[in-house]
Amino acid sequence: MTTVQQQETLALNGDEAVALAAKQSDVDVVAAYPITPQTIIVERFSEYVADGEVETEFVCTESEHSALTACLAASATGVRTFTATASAGLALMHEILYVTSGCRAPVVMAITNRALSAPINIHCDHSDSMAERDSSWIQLYVENSQEAYDTIIQAFRIAEHTKVLLPIMVCLDAFFLSHTLENVKTLPDKKVKDFVGTRQIPLVMGHEGKKVPFKLDPKNPITIGPLALQDYYFEHKRQQEEAMRNASGIISEINDLYSQLSGRKYGNGLTDPYFLEDADIATICVGSTAGTTKYVVDNLRSRGIKAGLLRLRTLRPLPTSDIVSALASTKAVAVMDRSHSFGGYGGPLFHEIRHVLYDTQPHPHVVNYIYGLGGRDMPQNDIQDIYIDLQKIQQNNAVENYVNFVRVRE
C-alpha cells in the first residue's frame, strides 16, 4: 500500500491536462495531423518536443488517416504511442481504427468529442466516438479535466496490459472540458513514469516455430496482421472479444491501483453510480453532463426525492452486470444521449442500456432524451425536467414518449 502522493494543483484546460499526462507517461511516439479539427492537445505536446522536455518522436502527418497509421506502425515495434483527434479527424481514421485493434496495437488516443458536419460545427457532441463503438477500441468517457488527466495515465497501463493489448480512446467533451480552465491536481513526473512503467512485450509463436517477442524487430522478424480468410479471420475476431472481456477487470484493477497513488477513484472504473442505492428514478449519461446532473440530484435529494445518476465511464467493454445492479432499485430511468441514431429507436446509449436491462425482472421503464447536439448547453433546469418526467412515469406506471429531443425548436 503506497501512501497518497503529494500533488501540485495547476490551472489547466482539458487539452493541457491530457497533454501533460501523455508527457509524464513517457510516450515514445506521437503522430498527429495538426489542423482543424485538432485541439490544443498535440499543439501543447509539440511544444514539449520543441523545448526538449521530452524525447518523444513527433511525426507531423498529412492526414488523420496517416497519423493513426504511423501510430499503429510505431506501436507494432513495441514502443508507447499516443495521438489525439476529434470529429471529422476520427471519422477519417475509421479504416485504420480496425487495423490498429486487429493488429493488437495498444495506441492511446484522446478524443475531444465534437459534432460531425454538415452543417459545420466544432462543438461538443458524441457522434464522432459513438460511430466507432464497434471498432474494438476500449472507450472511456471522462467527466472533468481532472479525470481526463488521470485516465490518460491509466489508459497506457490498460492498453498495454498483456491480457488486453487493445487500443483505447479516452473521450472528453469538447469545450466544456477541452477549452475550460479547471484546477487539476498533478502528480510528480517520476511517480507517473513509475506507475505507467515500461511496456511489457509478451511472447508469440513466430513463423519459425519458436516463441518470439510480439513486436516488429529485425532480430526476431515476425509478420503482424496479414491475410486471414474464411479459415482464420473469425478466430482473430474472437480473440479481440476475449481481450475486451479481460479489459473489464484490468480497468477496475488499475482504477484501484491509481487511487492508492493519487487518492482519486472513479466508481469501479467502469461505472460511477451516484445516489443509486435506493433510487426510484435515475438518469444515465457519459461525459461532463454528469457533473451538472450530480448538482441536480443533490437538489432533488434535499427535497426528499429519491433521484440518482449512473455515469458510464466505460462504454467498451460494456459493464453489463454493473449496469443491471446499479439500476436494481429504479422504477424509471432516462438515458441521455448526446448523439442520435437517425431512423433508429433513440440514441446509441439508449440502445445499450435498454438492451442490457431486457433480461432483468422487473425492469424499470427506460426512456431516451437526445440532448445538446452540436454543443447546445444542457443546463440544470433541463436536467431537472427529465427527473420530473421520470416521476410522472413512475406515478402513472406508463410512458408517453420513449424518445424525446430536449429543447429542440419546432
Place this chain on the structure above:
Amino acid sequence: MSERKKGWKEIPVGGVCWKPATEYSTGDWRTFKPVHDSEKCTKCLLCPIICPDASINWNTATQDIEFNYNFCKGCGICANECPANAIEMVREGEA
C-alpha cells in the same frame, strides 16, 4: 488441407504468422496447371523470370525447367509468354 485447424485460444494474437509461407501451399488454388513440352522448349529461361510466384526453376541435374506445383497458382502467364509455345495450360485432373 485435411490438417486440423487451430482454435482462437491456440493461434498467436494480432494475426502473427506461426508458420512460414513455404508451408502454406497456394498451389491448391489452381484450376489450370502449366505443362511444358521439353522438345519444343528452347531453354531461353524467360519463364522463370516472368513467373510472378517464382514457381518455375531451372533444374541443373536435368538441364530443364521445372514447375513447383506447391505454389504455382495457374495464372498462365508463362504459357502466354513462352516464345516457343512450349507451355500448355491443362485443366487440373485432366493430365
